[in-house]
Amino acid sequence: MIRARILTSTSSCYFRSVSIRQLSVKTMSSTISLKNSSLLQTQALINGEFVNGSVAAGETTFEVQNPATNEHLISITNTNNKDFQTAINAASAAFTGFRKTTARARSNLLYNLYELVLENKEDLAKIITLENGKSYTDSLGEVAYAASFLQWFAEEAPRVNGDIIPSVNPANRVLTIKQPLGVCGVLTPWNFPAAMITRKLGALLAAGNTAVIKPAAETPLTALAIGKLVIDAGFPKGVVNIVPTSHKNTPAAGEFICEHPVVKKVSFTGSTAVGKLLARQSASTMKKLSFELGGNAPFIVFDDADLKKAIPGVIASKFRQSGQTCVCANRIFVHEAIYDEFAAKLVEEVSKFKLGHGLVEGVTHGPLIHERSLNKINSLVHDAKSKDAKVLIGGSPATSLGPFFYHPTVLGDVTPKMDIFNEEIFGPVASLVKFKTDEEVIALANDTSVGLAGYFYSEDISRIFNVAESLEVGMVGANTGAISEASVPFGGIKESGLGREGSMYGIHDWLNIKTIVIGNI
Numbered sequence: 001m002i003r004a005r006i007l008t009s010t011s012s013c014y015f016r017s018v019s020i021r022q023l024s025v026k027t028m029s030s031t032i033s034l035k036n037s038s039l040l041q042t043q044a045l046i047n048g049e050f051v052n053g054s055v056a057a058g059e060t061t062f063e064v065q066n067p068a069t070n071e072h073l074i075s076i077t078n079t080n081n082k083d084f085q086t087a088i089n090a091a092s093a094a095f096t097g098f099r100k101t102t103a104r105a106r107s108n109l110l111y112n113l114y115e116l117v118l119e120n121k122e123d124l125a126k127i128i129t130l131e132n133g134k135s136y137t138d139s140l141g142e143v144a145y146a147a148s149f150l151q152w153f154a155e156e157a158p159r160v161n162g163d164i165i166p167s168v169n170p171a172n173r174v175l176t177i178k179q180p181l182g183v184c185g186v187l188t189p190w191n192f193p194a195a196m197i198t199r200k201l202g203a204l205l206a207a208g209n210t211a212v213i214k215p216a217a218e219t220p221l222t223a224l225a226i227g228k229l230v231i232d233a234g235f236p237k238g239v240v241n242i243v244p245t246s247h248k249n250t251p252a253a254g255e256f257i258c259e260h261p262v263v264k265k266v267s268f269t270g271s272t273a274v275g276k277l278l279a280r281q282s283a284s285t286m287k288k289l290s291f292e293l294g295g296n297a298p299f300i301v302f303d304d305a306d307l308k309k310a311i312p313g314v315i316a317s318k319f320r321q322s323g324q325t326c327v328c329a330n331r332i333f334v335h336e337a338i339y340d341e342f343a344a345k346l347v348e349e350v351s352k353f354k355l356g357h358g359l360v361e362g363v364t365h366g367p368l369i370h371e372r373s374l375n376k377i378n379s380l381v382h383d384a385k386s387k388d389a390k391v392l393i394g395g396s397p398a399t400s401l402g403p404f405f406y407h408p409t410v411l412g413d414v415t416p417k418m419d420i421f422n423e424e425i426f427g428p429v430a431s432l433v434k435f436k437t438d439e440e441v442i443a444l445a446n447d448t449s450v451g452l453a454g455y456f457y458s459e460d461i462s463r464i465f466n467v468a469e470s471l472e473v474g475m476v477g478a479n480t481g482a483i484s485e486a487s488v489p490f491g492g493i494k495e496s497g498l499g500r501e502g503s504m505y506g507i508h509d510w511l512n513i514k515t516i517v518i519g520n521i
């Protein structure tokens, strides 16, 4: 059995006093054991084998930290562009055979992977919690969500049809077939280290492509565990390559993938700023792009809203993964007639959260991912307070729990003058903005350069249609704060990205339409 050492120096007192699920933690060092120890991989998956990267002495590995403690979790082999080239070569060679497999064969492989992910859900969830920090319950939810994309695209693979199109020329017949693109670059974030891989991978494999995946440097373990299951599911070698790389090497890796002529498409989930950089780099080879980027989601509570529904809705939308989700509510607009009641009820619910190490029983919310995030949240809250926002609960770091914890926070009297109104918060801060009229709130909601998700609560069917149609976003939740599932076309408009993932449309972003005109009939 492979065991990973986890150092627990500064947090030892905290750990000693709590029960951590199936994880024996001692004072200075400890071990984590998985039921399926083969899931703990620290090397790159290239051409069907786990191998070391070719980084020269000094930086041969990079460290993964546990965000709950900021302590060293494990060392991962470091890679450079030579390794990405080897992975692209492997994916390119594998594409020759994989593109010719039947859709049913690919579907069966995806079903195998789906079942393996579910069979290993406890281990995968434990890994997610350790490297991402979210609660174990949330991690189990993420594994189920991740698996659902594999199931969905196993079902979609055999349903990619071509067309027969009438021609103006009676002697011609026009038909289309859909063909895979080739080698695809997949750049995934740390906030959903399993689901953001499977949402892309399920679709691209169903379509017959091959992949080189670069997981975020914060969360390579989940990606590599999925890589092991890809092998166990029976995918041919080289079809899926997973190349973790350090923070320092990430920009070079991104550029290499985006500019590589053999890579036919890049799919990225992350910030709009990085998305714009990758788009510029990809222009040199005119790559296809699917980008799922930042949001600034409005969450509107109209005066006719049912607060028994709206409060759980805002909790689900705002505080999922401690606010570190691209579709999280960012600006919560509340009608002035119900503002005080809504604010009081929200504060009451937020006060019930249990913040802590995600593997501790009962913990509902974990830490932020890293120091940069904590500093950003701190500065947004400071700016809001300096401009007369009121802290209704929280409003400060919770460093007694660990260096990156921030108290779940509700800010009242937020206005458009404040940075928190205009920037993606990506943290556990609910900012409440008072409004008077539908026109005013729609204008405020749309006054942003991004448009990923938007939510609102109302019991009036006319208003439901009017507001849903008026919000400048890719996805609307009307009387729900939870919109994500495999059947949903997931993606944004404006600067929130390009393309749609999941759903019946998701596979088409990974296919070329080829037109065949047959003449002289």
Ligand SMILES: NC(=O)c1ccc[n+]([C@@H]2O[C@H](COP(=O)([O-])OP(=O)(O)OC[C@H]3O[C@@H](n4cnc5c(N)ncnc54)[C@H](O)[C@@H]3O)[C@@H](O)[C@H]2O)c1
Pocket: 187, 188, 189, 190, 191, 215, 216, 217, 250, 251, 252, 253, 254, 255, 269, 270, 271, 272, 273, 274, 277, 278, 292, 293, 294, 325, 326, 372, 424, 425, 426
């Ligand atoms: N849309 C999402 O789901 C999502 C996920 C993670 C982060 N974010 C955004 O990013 C912000 C902060 O997160 P961060 O500090 O990790 O941000 P970041 O912009 O530094 O990185 C975001 C992601 O992009 C990758 N990345 C960064 N530079 C890259 C490059 N030059 N080439 C290729 N990949 C690159 C990182 O590995 C990471 O996964 C958040 O506030 C949020 O706006 C969004």
Ligand SMILES: O=CCCC(=O)O
Pocket: 191, 192, 324, 325, 326, 327, 484, 490
């Ligand atoms: O944060 C990115 C994706 C979140 C989701 O799929 O709901």
